[in-house]
Each structure stands twice: as C-alpha cells, then as structure tokens.
Amino acid sequence: MSLGKRSDRYVLGLFAHGDPADRYIDQGDDEAIFRYVIDELDEVFDGAASTHHIQHVVQNWTAEPFIRGSYSTRRASAKKMSAPLGDRVFFAGEAMNPTGRTIAVHGTSETAYLAVEAMLS
Ligand SMILES: Cc1cc2nc3c(=O)[nH]c(=O)nc-3n(C[C@H](O)[C@H](O)[C@H](O)COP(=O)(O)OP(=O)(O)OC[C@H]3O[C@@H](n4cnc5c(N)ncnc54)[C@H](O)[C@@H]3O)c2cc1C
Incomplete structure (x- = not known):
C-alpha cells in the first residue's frame, strides 16, 4: 500500500487477496485482523513490531456490503x-x-x- 507513495514516514502495507486472505478475514473484525498481523510480525521481528507501531488502518473489502471482495479472476464464471x-x-x-x-x-x-x-x- 506504500508502493510509489512519497513519504518520509515508515509505512508497512499488507495486501492479501484470494485464498491467502482467508486466514486474515477468518479472524473476525478489523481489530482481530490487526492483532493477528501484529502478532505475526512480532514473531518475525522479536516483538519490535508492537513496540514501534503507531497507527494502522484495516480495509476488509469482504465486509463491504455491496462489494464483498477485491478482485474477480479468470476462474470466475x-x-x-x-x-x-x-x-x-x-x-x-x-x-x-x-x-x-x-x-x-x-x-x-x-x-x-x-x-x-x-x-x-
Ligand atoms: C484494493 C483494490 C485495489 C485495486 N487497485 C487497482 C489498480 O491499481 N488498478 C486497476 O486498474 N484496478 C484496481 N482495482 C480494481 C478496480 O477497482 C476494479 O476493476 C473496478 O473498480 C471495477 O469496476 P466495476 O464498475 O466493475 O465495479 P465497482 O467499481 O466495484 O462498482 C460497482 C458498484 O456497484 C455498487 N453496487 C453493488 N451492488 C449494488 C446494489 N445492489 N445496488 C446498488 N449499487 C450496488 C457498488 O457499491 C459499487 O459502487 C483494485 C481493486 C481493489 C479492491
């Protein structure tokens, strides 16, 4: 989500779609999704992620009533x-x-x- 954006801030983006997104969506609401992601990052970076985290935004397209997902694919009929x-x-x-x-x-x-x-x- 930070690709090509001009900023001197440290922004980390995660974009998941298709089957790999299920493990995040299955967590429930936005806060639960955030917790799951930050826990994963803490595991990778030895707790540094939650120590340095300032703010976050979660956009769960599957929860948008008239959208319910991100991309369609060739597999769609x-x-x-x-x-x-x-x-x-x-x-x-x-x-x-x-x-x-x-x-x-x-x-x-x-x-x-x-x-x-x-x-x-
Ligand atoms: C996170 C994300 C990033 C993307 N990035 C890019 C990109 O960089 N470049 C690119 O080319 N494409 C990108 N796309 C894809 C692009 O947004 C879509 O291909 C495009 O918006 C599809 O247009 P559409 O008109 O078919 O559908 P939509 O833009 O989804 O429009 C459908 C509209 O119908 C409305 N609607 C649905 N049901 C009803 C109903 N029952 N009654 C009334 N209104 C209803 C919805 O609210 C919506 O406004 C991205 C998509 C996502 C989710």
Whole structure:
C-alpha cells in the first residue's frame, strides 16, 4: 500500500487477496485482523513490531456490503454471468469480462464496449 507513495514516514502495507486472505478475514473484525498481523510480525521481528507501531488502518473489502471482495479472476464464471437476459438486459463490469481480462479497470472498461457491441448486434 506504500508502493510509489512519497513519504518520509515508515509505512508497512499488507495486501492479501484470494485464498491467502482467508486466514486474515477468518479472524473476525478489523481489530482481530490487526492483532493477528501484529502478532505475526512480532514473531518475525522479536516483538519490535508492537513496540514501534503507531497507527494502522484495516480495509476488509469482504465486509463491504455491496462489494464483498477485491478482485474477480479468470476462474470466475464470467461468460455465464455476463450473458444477456432475454436480449434486453446486458451486463458490464470487472467480473463480467468473458475474455478473462478481469482484475483491473482495463478489463472493466472493455466490458462496456463488449456489452454495446452485443446490444447492437
Ligand atoms: C484494493 C483494490 C485495489 C485495486 N487497485 C487497482 C489498480 O491499481 N488498478 C486497476 O486498474 N484496478 C484496481 N482495482 C480494481 C478496480 O477497482 C476494479 O476493476 C473496478 O473498480 C471495477 O469496476 P466495476 O464498475 O466493475 O465495479 P465497482 O467499481 O466495484 O462498482 C460497482 C458498484 O456497484 C455498487 N453496487 C453493488 N451492488 C449494488 C446494489 N445492489 N445496488 C446498488 N449499487 C450496488 C457498488 O457499491 C459499487 O459502487 C483494485 C481493486 C481493489 C479492491
């Protein structure tokens, strides 16, 4: 989370998604997730993490009611989900890219073109 950010502060970021994120999410609320992470760091750095910790932010995307996760992936059944309903309702969005180019804004934008093409044909 600190990659490319200009700061003279010492910022440590942890970004987990997919199956590896489960061990953090399974801890419960944000405070429990933080405790789990700082305990792991204390184990690695011999207690120095909690000694020098100043503040933290936890963003658990799975807890956001209209989002419930971070990235979609090729493994998602995008082709099935993006199929139009009765040639009247068309879908676009990151998780709806039938070419498998999911995860980022590029793939998201492409789905708009694909949906319009499908409408016109
Ligand atoms: C932590 C993180 C970092 C990322 N970093 C990058 C990056 O660096 N570069 C990049 O290209 N991409 C990045 N992405 C991916 C990028 O954010 C997504 O690809 C993109 O936002 C998907 O756009 P979308 O319009 O499909 O969905 P979203 O942006 O998720 O928009 C869907 C919207 O629908 C709303 N919604 C859902 N259900 C309902 C409902 N029932 N009623 C009303 N509204 C509803 C949601 O609240 C949301 O606002 C990142 C994603 C995450 C989570």
